[in-house]
Each structure stands twice: as C-alpha cells, then as structure tokens.
Amino acid sequence: xxxxxxxxxxxxxxxxxxxxxxxxxxxxxxxxxxxxxxxxxxxxxxxxxxxxxxxxxxxxxxxxxxxxxxxxxxxxxxxxxxxxxxxxxxxxxxxxxxxxxxxxxxxxxxxxxxxxxxxxxxxxxxxxxxxxxxxxxxxxxxxxxxxxxxxxxxxxxxxxxxxxxxxxxxxxxxxxxxxxxxxxxxxxxxxxxxxxxxxxxxxxxxxxxxxxxxxxxxxxxxxxxxxxxxxxxxxxxxxxxxxxxxxxxxxxxxxxxxxxxxxxxxxxxxxxxxxxxxxxxxxxxxxxxxxxxxxxxxxxxx
Amino acid sequence: xxxxxxxxxxxxxxxxxxxxxxxxxxxxxxxxxxxxxxxxxxxxxxxxxxxxxxxxxxxxxxxxxxxxxxxxxxxxxxxxxxxxxxxxxxxxxxxxxxxxxxxxxxxxxxxxxxxxxxxxxxxxxxxxxxxxxx
Ligand SMILES: Nc1ncnc2c1ncn2[C@@H]1O[C@H](COP(=O)(O)OP(=O)(O)OP(=O)(O)O)[C@@H](O)[C@H]1O
Ligand SMILES: [Mg+2]
Numbered sequence: 001x002x003x004x005x006x007x008x009x010x011x012x013x014x015x016x017x018x019x020x021x022x023x024x025x026x027x028x029x030x031x032x033x034x035x036x037x038x039x040x041x042x043x044x045x046x047x048x049x050x051x052x053x054x055x056x057x058x059x060x061x062x063x064x065x066x067x068x069x070x071x072x073x074x075x076x077x078x079x080x081x082x083x084x085x086x087x088x089x090x091x092x093x094x095x096x097x098x099x100x101x102x103x104x105x106x107x108x109x110x111x112x113x114x115x116x117x118x119x120x121x122x123x124x125x126x127x128x129x130x131x132x133x134x135x136x137x138x139x140x141x142x143x144x145x146x147x148x149x150x151x152x153x154x155x156x157x158x159x160x161x162x163x164x165x166x167x168x169x170x171x172x173x174x175x176x177x178x179x180x181x182x183x184x185x186x187x188x189x190x191x192x193x194x195x196x197x198x199x200x201x202x203x204x205x206x207x208x209x210x211x212x213x214x215x216x217x218x219x220x221x222x223x224x225x226x227x228x229x230x231x232x233x234x235x236x237x238x239x240x241x242x243x244x245x246x247x248x249x250x251x252x253x254x255x256x257x258x259x260x261x262x263x264x265x266x267x268x269x270x271x272x273x274x275x276x277x278x279x280x281x282x283x284x285x286x287x288x289x290x291x292x293x294x295x296x297x298x299x300x301x302x
Numbered sequence: 303x304x305x306x307x308x309x310x311x312x313x314x315x316x317x318x319x320x321x322x323x324x325x326x327x328x329x330x331x332x333x334x335x336x337x338x339x340x341x342x343x344x345x346x347x348x349x350x351x352x353x354x355x356x357x358x359x360x361x362x363x364x365x366x367x368x369x370x371x372x373x374x375x376x377x378x379x380x381x382x383x384x385x386x387x388x389x390x391x392x393x394x395x396x397x398x399x400x401x402x403x404x405x406x407x408x409x410x411x412x413x414x415x416x417x418x419x420x421x422x423x424x425x426x427x428x429x430x431x432x433x434x435x436x
Contacts, residue, residue, distance in 0.1 A: 193319055195319070196315070227344045229351075230402055231351065261337050262337075265413050266412070266413065267408065267409050268405060268409075
C-alpha cells in the first residue's frame with residue numbers, strides 16, 4: 001500500500017513538472033561537476049543510512065560516483081528529460097543499478113532511494129539560497145530525478161518479476177520429487193495445486209524414474225492435494241495409463257475422507273486402479289502382491 | 303439478505319486457483335464442515351474453469367447468505383460466452399465438447415445444495431450455487 005501510494009505520487013510529480021531548460025541542464029551539469037566530491041560523499045552517506053550496512057562503503061561510493069558521473073554527463077550532453085537521446089547512457093546505468101539491487105535482495109524503496117537521495121545531496125550543496133532562479137531550476141532538476149527514480153523503480157519491478165518467474169519454475173521442479181520407496185517401488189507425493197504445468201512435470205518425472213529404476217510399481221500419493229476436481233483426476237488417470245503402457249502398475253494413496261466423498265459425488269471413477277487411504281497402506285498392498293514377490297525374487301536372483 | 307460479497311475476475315488458470323482459495327477461506331469463515339468445504343471448493347473449481355474455458359472468461363462472486371433457518375455461501379459464476387445450447391446434454395455425465403471427463407457441470411450440481419443455471423445461445427451463462435451450513 002505504502003509503495004503504490006509513493007509510486008503514484010512520483011508519477012504525479014513527473015507528469016506535472018516541466019523539462020529542464022537547456023540553461024538549467026548546463027547549470028546542474030556544472031554544479032554536479034564542481035561539487036563532485038562533496039556530493040558523492042553526502043549522497044553515499046544518505047543511501048548508506050537506508051541500506052543499514054548491507055553494502056560495503058567503498059562499493060557504495062563507487063556506485064554513487066558512477067551514478068553522479070552518469071547524471072552529470074547526461075546533463076552536460078544537453079539532456080532535458082530522462083527520455084532524451086542524451087540520457088540513454090544514464091538509463092542503462094539505472095537499469096543496471098536496479099538489476100543489481102533486485103538480485104541482492106534490496107527492496108524497491110531502498111533501490112529508489114539510491115536515486116532520490118541525490119536531491120537532498122544537491123540541496124545541501126546549494127545551501128541556503130533565496131535566488132528565485134536557482135529555486136526554479138531546482139524544481140525542474142528535482143522532477144528529472146523523480147523520473148529517474150521512477151524509471152529505476154520500474155526496472156526493479158521487472159527484474160523482480162523475472163526472478164520470481166524463475167523461482168516458480170525451480171519450485172515446480174523441487175515440489176515434485178519422485179522417490180524410490182522400496183526395491184521396485186517408486187512414489188510421487190503430490191503437494192498443492194496440480195495444475196496442467198505441474199501435472200506434466202509429475203508425469204515426465206515419474207515415467208523417467210520408472211525407466212531409470214526399472215520399477216514395476218508406482219504410488220501416487222495425494223495426501224497434500226487440497227481438492228481433487230475433474231482436471232486433477234484426469235491428470236492422474238493419464239499418468240496411470242502412461243505408466244501402464246510402460247509396464248508399471250500405479251496405486252493412488254492418501255485419499256482422505258472428504259476427498260473420497262467429493263470424488264464420489266463428482267462421479268469420478270478410478271476404475272480398476274487400486275486406491276489406498278495412506279502411503280503405508282499402499283506400500284503394504286504392493287509388497288503383498290503375488291506379482292511383487294515374483295519380481296523381488298527375480299531381482300535378488302540377478 | 304447478502305452480508306458481504308467478494309468478486310474475482312476469471313481470465314486465467316491463476317484466477318481459477320484464486321477462486322478456489324477464496325471459496326476455501328469463506329467456507330472456513332462460515333464454519334462449513336471439512337467435507338462441505340471440500341465439496342464447495344471442488345464445485346467452484348469446476349464451474350470457474352468452465353467459465354474460463356467455455357465462457358471465455360468472466361467473473362465469480364462469493365457471498366455469505368442467510369435465510370430464516372440457516373447461514374450459507376452463495377457463489378455466482380458469470381460469463382458472456384456462447385451460452386449452453388442443449389442444457390440437458392451438457393448436464394449429462396460424461397458429455398464434453400472439450401476433451402474433459404464431462405463431469406464438471408453435472409458433478410458440481412451434486413456437490414451443492416442449490417444449483418441454478420441461466421443460459422441462452424449467444425447470451426452467456428450464469429450459474430448460481432448455494433451451500434447451506436448444517
Ligand atoms: N460456461 C459455459 N459456457 C458454454 N458452455 C459450457 C459452459 N460450461 C459448460 N459448458 C458445456 O458443457 C459441457 C459439459 O461441461 P462439464 O464441465 O460437465 O465437462 P467438461 O468441462 O467438458 O469436462 P470436465 O469438467 O469433466 O473436465 C462442456 O464440454 C461445454 O460444452
Ligand atoms: Mg468442466
């Protein structure tokens with residue numbers, strides 16, 4: 001809530017303010033150059049306070065100095081707005097900064113402040129002034145920084161989103177382990193929502209493990225699935241059929257009472273597929289099968 | 303009669319998951335039994351997916367309701383899709399035009415206490431279901 005309110009405020013400033021005049025660009029470029037050392041020190045100090053020691057001082061100063069140069073050069077080249085051709089380099093730098101901060105786990109606020117703090121630093125350098133032209137110029141300059149901060153915020157969000165998408169994919173892989181439960185018996189404990197993407201991963205994993213281990217039995221455990229609807233049921237049925245085609249028998253376990261009643265009301269039939277209340281029941285069932293004993297005997301003979 | 307209601311747009315698979323979560327939350331708040339919670343969540347999952355797949359998307363509205371005797375949950379699934387031409391056929395177990403099991407619509411009807419469909423060719427489909435607390 002706080003973030004979006006802040007973000008909205010920035011947008012408003014950005015739209016309402018005017019671009020820098022050529023004269024103002026020049027003036028601020030000179031100012032940034034002239035007071036470079038003092039500005040960088042003050043700026044790094046302000047940003048550092050927000051990051052609370054999670055970034056080393058030398059690294060922070062180096063980053064800040066690079067940014068200071070970026071702003072100074074963009075303005076010296078005549079950039080009046082962040083959109084301008086002359087500010088292309090600066091934009092690249094800001095994207096780089098956001099991506100760096102996002103990957104290191106800094107928040108969007110902390111990242112935007114790295115840019116916003118330049119305002120305070122400049123204000124400190126300007127000191128007490130009642131020169132109306134300087135004040136007017138500062139307002140335009142301030143709007144320029146707002147847009148830079150907003151741009152940084154935006155690229156930060158984009159980087160975060162792609163990071164999250166990557167992690168989701170990894171989680172997908174992680175959350176569908178196929179384990180070898182016993183000699184000749186593999187198990188897939190399903191947890192959470194079994195959407196089509198995950199169902200596909202589960203099926204592929206299971207079939208691959210059946211091949212790799214040469215197991216004739218697979219147990220699909222649905223204890224962790226909160227609801228079994230027709231889509232989930234269809235995915236399970238397809239997996240069972242595919243496993244059968246490879247010569248393996250599937251048992252479905254972990255059918256809790258509420259799921260059992262829902263499945264019945266829904267009208268789903270698991271046909272001749274063996275179903276058990278718990279994983280332990282399913283394993284006991286497999287081990288008790290005549291065919292398992294034959295398989296096990298053959299395996300030990302080998 | 304309605305105490306509060308919450309709406310969720312249905313435009314993606316993610317939204318169907320969101321509908322399920324919302325219905326689960328409201329079912330817990332309304333103190334539905336675990337079996338009834340599971341039944342209602344499952345029915346909502348079916349109908350929301352139909353809204354998405356056949357209705358081309360729409361919205362779901364979940365509200366707490368109460369009559370003279372009992373409290374309950376009412377869920378509306380609405381789309382502006384093609385509508386259902388032959389309702390009897392669509393409600394037949396195993397009938398599907400989308401390669402499913404053909405149990406979603408008929409099964410959902412068995413999972414709830416009240417089930418009302420308003421649909422006409424070209425007019426979209428609105429399904430209202432109610433589950434009462436026991
Ligand atoms: N909102 C809707 N708009 C238009 N047609 C619908 C709608 N809902 C269902 N139908 C039609 O009714 C048929 C039966 O629906 P039902 O949900 O029972 O089966 P399914 O979705 O095909 O498969 P399943 O739900 O078992 O995975 C659908 O195949 C579709 O033709
Ligand atoms: Mg359906």
